[in-house]
Every structure is written in C-alpha cells, then in structure tokens.
Amino acid sequence: MPIIVHIDMNSFFASCEVKRNPSLKGKEIIISGKTNRSIVSAASYEAKRKGIYTTMPYYLAKQICPDAYFFEGDHEYYSKVSKEIFSFLNKRYPLLEMASIDECYIDMSNIKITEPEKYFKNLQKEIYEKMHIPCSIGVSYNKFLAKMASDMKKPMGITFIKHKDVSTKIWPLKIEDMYGIGKASSKKLREIGINTIGDLVKSDDERVKKILGSYYSHHIDNALGKGISTLDLTKATPKSVGHSYTLAFDSDDIDIIKQSFYPLCEQVSNRLKSIDMLGYTITIVIKNSQFVVTNKSKKLMLPTNDVDKIYLEGMKLLDIILKEKIRLIGVSMSSLIFAKDYNEQLDFFNLQHYKLSKSDQFIEQLNQIAGKKIFIKAKDAKIYEKKPSN
Secondary structure, three states, rough: OOOOOEEEEHHHHHHHHHOOOOHHHOOOEEEEEOOOOOEEEEEEEHHHHHOOOOOEEEEHHHOOOOOOEEEOOHHHHHHHHHHHHHHHHHHHOOOOEEEEEEEHHHEEEOOOOOOOHHHHHHHHHHHHHHHOOEEEEEEEOHHHOOOOOHHHOOOOEOOOOHHHHHHHOOOOOEHOOOOOOHHHHHHHHHHOOOHHHHHHHHHOOHHHHHHHHHHHHHHHHHHHHOOOOOOOOOOOOOOOOEEEEEEEEEEHHHHHHHHHHHHHHHHHHHHHHOOEEEEEEEEEEEEEOOOOOEEEEEEEEEEEEEHHHHHHHHHHHHHHHHOOOEEEEEEEEEEEEEEHHHHHHHHHHHHHHHHOOOOHHHHHHHHHOOOOOOOOOOOOOOOOOOOOOO
C-alpha cells in the first residue's frame, strides 16, 4: 500500500518571523497590513488562541491583541525560507510535490520504515532544528487522507490514518473541515442536514449533487478513503491566483462591497508575492441571488502584484458590471509571469530606452500610460491633404 506523507509548516509566515528573530518565540504575532481595510493573512498560535483568525480585519485584531507584534509581511523572505525547506526535503525524498508555499506531499512508498512513529518524530525534529520552522505531519495511503491527518494536530503534531480509521477519524468531522469543500458549499450542505463528512457519505439527497456539482464523485471518493495517491512531481506554475467572498446578505451597496473587496485584493496580492509572480490580467466575478455569474477582465499594460493597483483596476471593472444586488464577489490575476523574468525584460527594455532621445522617451512613456501607440512626433505623422474635387 502507498505511503503518502503531507508536511504542513505551522503558522508559516509567523514562524518565519520567529526564525528571523528568535526573541519572538511564544509571542502573539500577526501578519497584516496596517490600514483599516487590511486583513490578517497569518498569525501565531499564541494569537490564534486569543481569537485571531485569517481574514479578520486588522482593526479588530488590534482590539483583541493590542500588544501583539504586527508585521506587514515580507513575502520575498517567506519564499526564500520555503525554498530552503523544500530543497532540503527534496534532496532526501525525490518523490515530492509542492502543494503551496508552506506544504508538500511526499511519496515514501519505497522507503523501509520499521518504526513509523519514531521515524516521523525524528524527521519533524530535524526540520525544526535545521530550518527553525515547526511542522505537522500527516501519514496515510492517499493525498486527501494525508492532508486531513496533518490538520488534526497542530502545532507539531503527527497523525496516522489507515484504511480502517476512515469511518472513525474522518466521518465524525464537521463538513466544513473536509479539505476541498469551501465555506459556501459547507453552508448550503448544512442547510439540508449534512453536518458531518459521514452525513455526506450516507446521503442520497439529490440536492447534495446539485451543491457539489461536477466534484460530487470526487468528494465522495475522498470521504470513502478512495482518493488518489499519485503525486505531480513537476513544478507546477499557477495559471491564475484568485479569491472570492460570499456576502452576509445580498447587496448592491458599494460601500459594503468595497469593504469586502479590498481584503480579497490583499489576499491575491499576498499570494502573488509569496510565489514571486506578477499578473497582467485582472478578472472580477460577481454572482447574484439567482446564482447567475458575471465576469469582466482587463489586460494591464504592466504586470503587477500591488494590492492598490489590483484594487483600483478591479473597482473600475466592478463599476461596469455591478447592476444589481450580489451575493458573491471574486477577483483573480492571470497571465502570470515570474517577477525575475519581468525584471530581466525590463532591464533589456531600459538598455534600449536609453538609446532614445529625450523626446522619444517622453512619447514612449505617454504611449505606455495610454496602453497603445497613439502619440508620435509631428514630423513622423503622415499629413493627407484633401484633394480638390473635380
């Protein structure tokens, strides 16, 4: 039987700050912007125990933990630490799939492990001693169960799930704790009496299939312990990064929508920065009370991962498509490019740019701002004189 291991770095961004400054160990740490529109993107377990959670508004986190250490987030540093950790693991375990900046799957099926608990305890200890980042480890025979296992004991937990454990360890869990089922779907499932993963497995309600759509069979297989164990060993480059939010009630109040929209842009911006990428195309998605989806996209002249740029461009698109009350809003960035690749292009462009005269440079800048070539020198313009009529 396959041995699939999921390793999840605990409170990764906050742990990176402790790695950089060990005197912060045991303190309340919150990663967030510092404006009233900002949201919490990560927190230490000390802060979580006080009630801090991801997506909580900054001003509320400040009220709950006034003495916490607040950091705006150094995503370049977090990415560097992530690469160090997974490079260290990949040298020992070649069958490794990175799942995100702070988690991975490892296929250890071909490794002889005689004392599993001791083996993974030593691995966990070694990661902490060498990388100074705590982690939780889940061990099972497929990816879904390994992921669920690593979530069960945090921080620094180790959990094993065998086939015989599925009905006793997985089925009693709340439906919103099932990996792959989002908040919106969980809420709808609870409304029809699906409160646990076990309820999902045992239900023959057609409404469940409607809620889960094309992913219904996938979720049922996972809940039954039939998930996939094959890892994607290629380094996946995301095609897009996006987040959405379901409003507490249907609304067309632009002020209410703005309050929800900026944190979404912040999440997209943080995610792009964590993977060192920029996006050219921004897309806004809204869903009305009848679940009709409308979207609008725009290709930017210059790629970005800046939260304010994403927010301003997104609001322009929202103004175009917001015609009625909505229940969901989402924003995504696509046409992604690695920041280092763009900087190389920019360096080359600047070399060419300096060869231009000052007037040519000024015209080029105007055309960049306009997004297309509409400005030229007068001497380069073709002047067509009106021919006299016969």
